[in-house]
Amino acid sequence: MKRILVTKTSMPDFEEYIEEIKDLWDSHHLTNMGVKHEKLTFMLREFLSTPYVSLFTNGHLALESILSAFDLSGEVITTPYTFASTTHAIVRNGLVPVFCDIDPGTYTMDASKIEELITENTSAIVPVHVYGTVCDVEGIQRIADKYNLKVIYDAAHAFGVTVNGRGIGSFGDASMFSFHATKVFHTIEGGCITFRDYSLLDKLNSLKNFGIKGPDCVDAIGSNAKMNEFQAAMGIVNLSYIDENRKKREKIVSDYKNGLSSIPGLKLLSSQQDVLSNYAYFPVVFEGEKWDRDNVADKLAQNNVFVRKYFYPLVNDFDCYRHDYDSSKTPVARHIASKVLTLPLYAEMTDEEVDHVCYLIEEMSPYKNDMLYVPLNNEPTIHIKERGTRA
Ligand code: T4K
Numbered sequence: 361m362k363r364i365l366v367t368k369t370s371m372p373d374f375e376e377y378i379e380e381i382k383d384l385w386d387s388h389h390l391t392n393m394g395v396k397h398e399k400l401t402f403m404l405r406e407f408l409s410t411p412y413v414s415l416f417t418n419g420h421l422a423l424e425s426i427l428s429a430f431d432l433s434g435e436v437i438t439t440p441y442t443f444a445s446t447t448h449a450i451v452r453n454g455l456v457p458v459f460c461d462i463d464p465g466t467y468t469m470d471a472s473k474i475e476e477l478i479t480e481n482t483s484a485i486v487p488v489h490v491y492g493t494v495c496d497v498e499g500i501q502r503i504a505d506k507y508n509l510k511v512i513y514d515a516a517h518a519f520g521v522t523v524n525g526r527g528i529g530s531f532g533d534a535s536m537f538s539f540h541a542t543k544v545f546h547t548i549e550g551g552c553i554t555f556r557d558y559s560l561l562d563k564l565n566s567l568k569n570f571g572i573k574g575p576d577c578v579d580a581i582g583s584n585a586k587m588n589e590f591q592a593a594m595g596i597v598n599l600s601y602i603d604e605n606r607k608k609r610e611k612i613v614s615d616y617k618n619g620l621s622s623i624p625g626l627k628l629l630s631s632q633q634d635v636l637s638n639y640a641y642f643p644v645v646f647e648g649e650k651w652d653r654d655n656v657a658d659k660l661a662q663n664n665v666f667v668r669k670y671f672y673p674l675v676n677d678f679d680c681y682r683h684d685y686d687s688s689k690t691p692v693a694r695h696i697a698s699k700v701l702t703l704p705l706y707a708e709m710t711d712e713e714v715d716h717v718c719y720l721i722e723e724m725s726p727y728k729n730d731m732l733y734v735p736l737n738n739e740p741t742i743h744i745k746e747r748g749t750r751a
Contacts, residue, residue: 361663361664361712361713361716362664363664363665363666364664364665364666364704364709364713364716364717365666365704366666366667366668366670366702366703366704366705367542367704367705367706368706368708368709369541369542369546369706370544370546370598370601370605370706370707370708372594372597372598372600372601373597376597377593377594377597380396380593380596380597381589381590381593384396384589384590384593389589390588390589390590391586391588391589392569392586393565393569393586394589394592395589396589396590396592396593396596397415397586397587397588397589397592399592399596400415400547400587400592400595400596400599401413401414401415403595403596403599404552404595404599407520407599407602408519408520408527408529408530408537408554409522409526409527409529409530410527410529410530410554410555410556411555411556411558412554412555412556412557412558412560412561413552413553413554414552414553414555414560414561414564414565414568415550415551415552415586415587415592416550416551416552416553416568416585416586416587417549417550417551417568417584417585417586417587417588417591418538418539418540418549418550418551418585419445419516419536419537419538419539419540419550419551420445420448420449420538420551421551421568421583421585422536422537422538422551422552422553422585423445423446423449423512423514423536423551424449424452424453424583424585425553425564425567425568425582425583425585426512426534426536426553426555426560426564427449427450427453427455427484427486427512428453428567428580429560429563429564429567430483430484430510430512430533430534432453432455432483432484432510433455433481433483434455434456434479434481434482434483435455435456435457435458435479435481435482435483436450436455436456436457436458436482436483436484436485436486437458437459437460437469437474437477437478437482437484437485437486437509438450438457438458438459438460438469438485438486438487438488439459439460439462439468439469439486439487439488439490439693440459440462440674440675440676440677440685440687440690440693441462441467441488441490441671441674441675441690441693441696441697442488442490442514442671442675443516443670443671444675444678445514445516446486446488446514446516446675447675447678447681450486455483455484456481457675457681458477458482459675459676459685459689459690459693460473460474460477460690461473461689461690461691461692461693462490462690462692462693462696463496463692464692464696465630466493466494466495466496466629466632467490467491467493467629467643467693467696468487468488468489468490468493468494468495468496469485469487469488469495469496469500470496470692471495471496471499471500471503472499474500474503475503478503478507478509482507482509483509483510484509484510484511484512485500485503485504485509485510485511485512486511486512486513486514487500487511487513487514488513488514488515488516488517489513489514489515489517489518489521489528490517490671491517491629491640491641491643491702492517492518492519492521492544492637492638492639492640492641493629493632494518494521494523494528494632494635495513497523497531497532500532501531501532504532510532510533511531511532511533512532512533512534512535512536513528513529513531513532513534513535513536514535514536515528515529515535515536515537515554516536516537516538516540516543516551517538517543517638517640517641518535518537518638518640519537519538519539519543519544519545519638519640520544520545520602520606520636520638521635521636521637521638522635522636523634523635524634525636527554529554530554530556533555533556533557534553534554534555534560535553535554535555536551536552536553537551537552537553537554538550538551539551539552539591539595543640544602544605544606544609544638544639544640545595545598545599545602546594546595546598547587547591547592547594547595547598548590548591548594549591550587550591550592550594550595563580566579566580566582567580567582567583567585568582568583568584568585568586569582569584569586570582570583570584604707605707606638606639608707608708608709609638609639609640609705609706609707610637610639612639612642612705612709612714613637613639613642613705615711615714615715615718616628616642616703616705616714616717616718619714619715619717619718619719619722620644620718620721620722623721623722623725623727624648624725624727624730625646625647625648625649625650625651625725625726625727626644626645626646626647626648626651626721627644627645627647628644628645629642629643639705640705641670641702641705642702642703642704642705643670643700643701643702643703644700644701644702644703644721645696645699645700646699646700646701647699648726648727650726650727651699651725651726652726653669653698653699653700653701655724656701656721656724657669657701659720659724660717660720660721663720665704665716665717665720666704667701667702667703667704668701668702669697669700669701669702670700670702671697671700672697672698672700673697674687674690674693674694674697676689676690677694677697703717704717
């Protein structure tokens with residue numbers, strides 16, 4: 361079996377991409393908000409059903425820019441169970457992250473624990489729709505309204521997710537999506553901010569272009585975070601594959617659930633009611649006492665399957681933050697981070713690859729001898745009698 365990595369970028373049809381970038385050779389206009397940039401912005405406004413979209417060269421700079429656009433100060437309540445980017449974007453804006461624990465069922469910010477963290481210095485909440493799982497958007501908004509706080513979602517993983525048909529990017533004051541090559545929709549590198557307040561449009565345009573407001577005016581300390589035309593062209597082409605890829609991913613997730621749900625001690629993410637998922641990641645929490653998560657990761661790697669510990673270590677345990685924080689104050693996040701592995705998941709993943717990953721995990725299960733276990737013809741499918749679902 362070939363190497364199976366945690367993900368594999370979905371490539372569009374080569375000729376289609378070449379066709380899309382051809383006119384760039386004639387125009388000589390390769391970046392700084394050109395025609396492809398405008399076209400993708402328009403397409404994403406439709407696709408994400410949100411009034412405004414601002415494109416960026418990556419998700420991280422998009423998040424840094426929107427935090428800057430809101431002129432926040434003091435403390436920002438966020439989750440430690442995320443990629444480094446979320447917290448770094450807060451700190452790089454001169455703000456102080458305050459970590460809220462996560463919900464044990466969804467791994468997103470536990471809204472019931474936000475209020476106790478609010479002080480007179482709190483200016484915003486930055487929750488993460490981690491793995492594409494939707495946060496408690498209503499609970500969070502209720503608290504934000506009560507204390508007059510901004511809500512900026514890190515929706516890096518949540519492209520194309522809807523709640524009762526409503527685009528996930530329309531919740532809160534703004535949302536950031538990542539279009540990195542590892543995401544369900546990509547522009548090689550890239551990202552965007554979705555928002556409803558028209559006045560943010562100029563601010564974000566300026567912040568991603570050195571703070572330049574016009575030919576004679578620079579009124580903000582911006583960065584260079586513009587999406588170039590080749591990135592935008594990749595997005596234009598990739599957008600037409602989204603629904604097809606979502607279906608492929610849905611099948612893979614369903615096959616994983618079938619393959620893994622009967623193995624003792626594993627906790628799989630449940631689907632959310634009224635949510636159209638994008639099936640971005642497949643996290644498994646090796647909850648049973650006999651499981652050793654690190655050992656599983658090592659053994660899988662020895663078998664050419666390269667999983668990831670998304671998200672370990674917890675951000676409040678990072679070397680650059682741990683002197684200021686105590687991760688025992690976010691015990692649920694700490695527990696999940698110590699037990700989680702995200703399994704390989706990408707649209708082109710074959711049935712054999714999914715079966716192989718399930719087979720390996722089942723094979724190394726410390727609970728194996730607790731079952732009546734009958735391997736058949738060395739096939740990568742384990743047949744379990746009595747307690748299993750597959751026989
Ligand atoms: N907020 C959250 C919650 C995020 O998860 C992220 C990014 C951000 C914010 C920031 O968004 P961006 O600024 O990135 O747009 C990867 C991604 O680089 C990163 O975008 C992502 N989250 C994070 C969860 O995963 P690494 O360091 O794990 O990536 P890497 O290079 O080890 O790649 C992982 C696997 O993906 C490889 O085994 C092979 C595959 N791969 C990788 C690349 C680069 C491909 O198939 N194609 C590729 O081009 O961070």
